[in-house]
Amino acid sequence: MSATDVMTPSKLKPMPVSQPVELAPKPSLIGLTREEMGAALKEKGVADKQIKMRVSQLWNWIYVRGVSDFDAMVNVSKDMREMLKTHFTIARPEIVEEQVSNDGTRKWLLRFPPRGAGRPVEIEAVYIPEEGRGTLCISSQVGCSLTCSFCHTGTQRLVRNLTAEEILSQLLLARDRLGDFPDREAPQGTVMPAEGRKVSNIVMMGMGEPLYNFDSVKTALLIASDGDGLSLSKRRITLSTSGVVPEIYRTGDEIGVMLAISLHAVRDDLRDMLVPINKKYPLKELMDACRAYPGLSNARRITFEYVMLKGVNDSLEDAKGLIQLLKGVPAKINLIPFNPWPGTNYQCSDWEQIEKFADFINSAGYASPIRTPRGRDILAACGQLKSESERMRKTERLAFEAMMIANHGED
Numbered sequence: 001m002s003a004t005d006v007m008t009p010s011k012l013k014p015m016p017v018s019q020p021v022e023l024a025p026k027p028s029l030i031g032l033t034r035e036e037m038g039a040a041l042k043e044k045g046v047a048d049k050q051i052k053m054r055v056s057q058l059w060n061w062i063y064v065r066g067v068s069d070f071d072a073m074v075n076v077s078k079d080m081r082e083m084l085k086t087h088f089t090i091a092r093p094e095i096v097e098e099q100v101s102n103d104g105t106r107k108w109l110l111r112f113p114p115r116g117a118g119r120p121v122e123i124e125a126v127y128i129p130e131e132g133r134g135t136l137c138i139s140s141q142v143g144c145s146l147t148c149s150f151c152h153t154g155t156q157r158l159v160r161n162l163t164a165e166e167i168l169s170q171l172l173l174a175r176d177r178l179g180d181f182p183d184r185e186a187p188q189g190t191v192m193p194a195e196g197r198k199v200s201n202i203v204m205m206g207m208g209e210p211l212y213n214f215d216s217v218k219t220a221l222l223i224a225s226d227g228d229g230l231s232l233s234k235r236r237i238t239l240s241t242s243g244v245v246p247e248i249y250r251t252g253d254e255i256g257v258m259l260a261i262s263l264h265a266v267r268d269d270l271r272d273m274l275v276p277i278n279k280k281y282p283l284k285e286l287m288d289a290c291r292a293y294p295g296l297s298n299a300r301r302i303t304f305e306y307v308m309l310k311g312v313n314d315s316l317e318d319a320k321g322l323i324q325l326l327k328g329v330p331a332k333i334n335l336i337p338f339n340p341w342p343g344t345n346y347q348c349s350d351w352e353q354i355e356k357f358a359d360f361i362n363s364a365g366y367a368s369p370i371r372t373p374r375g376r377d378i379l380a381a382c383g384q385l386k387s388e389s390e391r392m393r394k395t396e397r398l399a400f401e402a403m404m405i406a407n408h409g410e411d
């Protein structure tokens with residue numbers, strides 16, 4: 001999207017909601033590595049020599065065909081299906097609310113059952129269709145333990161990490177609701193071509209710091225990108241981090257998806273205030289980790305997110321500093337107009353200033369898309385979303401939704 005693009009305003013219509021409500025008394029088979037699934041089956045008495053075949057059958061049904069009911073697995077014997085039903089689940093989370101906008105943007109408020117002694121939690125996933133692709137924005141945590149001063153999630157405490165199952169479930173559920181598992185009768189092994197998919201890209205830009213939930217995020221993204229799993233190319237998966245430097249190295253080595261960095265300031269003193277994790281991992285260390293990220297090229301660039309805060313980080317001096325800082329790193333810059341939330345002291349930069357900033361960056365050779373009107377229009381329509389959540393008040397959710405919609409990834 002160019003700086004001058006204006007996207008269609010969205011008008012949200014509530015949709016009837018499906019309810020696969022199961023309070024997960026049983027462990028889910030979703031989000032298990034092959035080894036973990038094999039061990040779970042073995043524990044329930046599946047013979048050693050059958051395990052590999054069963055795991056590959058189950059993966060195919062769950063991820064390629066997208067079934068959420070063991071009875072749909074017609075090539076699995078009845079006895080085996082009964083055993084699976086007795087001990088496990090592959091149910092989707094409960095959809096508390098689904099909204100569909102006229103331009104196709106969808107938001108789901110999902111409820112996950114309690115883990116251990118905890119309470120049910122609610123999170124949102126947002127789907128944004130665009131010309132030639134569709135991006136799903138998913139969450140990694142409920143709340144966030146970091147305290148970025150311009151971010152509303154940062155004012156909420158961390159409730160808990162999402163499990164790999166819960167992270168993947170956001171994708172499975174979106175594909176269900178979008179009809180993205182179109183041919184459940186297809187022969188085993190069929191993989192839908194990426195071009196035909198409604199969800200062609202995913203961005204971990206929802207709630208939470210994904211690199212503070214590294215193991216679950218890793219498992220979920222490796223299944224999302226596995227050719228026998230959800231087969232999304234790693235180039236179409238973007239993980240956004242506030243800059244957890246050691247885990248950026250691990251992300252490159254162990255996950256290999258595209259990286260987005262919430263930069264927001266080009267000087268340590270300012271970034272310490274805006275993104276306090278900078279005190280632990282200052283800009284020099286962060287940029288070293290970016291430079292070392294494997295596989296970077298002009299076609300595989302790191303995205304730097306930069307929220308436009310009036311009078312704080314939006315001067316041309318800052319723009320100059322940004323170009324300086326990114327020297328030598330294959331980079332894209334996403335300028336994000338600040339989405340205000342109740343109680344914040346920040347304001348969004350004036351549009352004129354955002355354009356000046358963008359022009360400066362463009363003239364230095366960077367494409368710098370500005371993301372906003374769509375998010376704002378949807379924020380305006382968000383009042384239609386009923387607040388069911390005990391954890392998140394309506395105002396909190398509005399700011400969060402706007403953040404997710406405004407910040408979906410580039411490509």
Ligand code: SAH
Pocket residue numbers: 148150151152204205206207208209210240241242261262263305307336337338339340341403406407
């Ligand atoms: N925790 C991760 C990913 C989630 S936030 C991270 O910080 O990268 C996704 C993006 O939204 C981040 O770049 C974040 O800084 C930005 N953001 C947060 N609050 C915002 C707001 N009120 N307006 C605009 N962007 C915001």
Ligand code: SF4
Pocket residue numbers: 144145146147148151152153154155206207208209242262
């Ligand atoms: Fe957490 Fe990201 Fe918000 Fe910072 S910007 S508080 S890391 S969600």
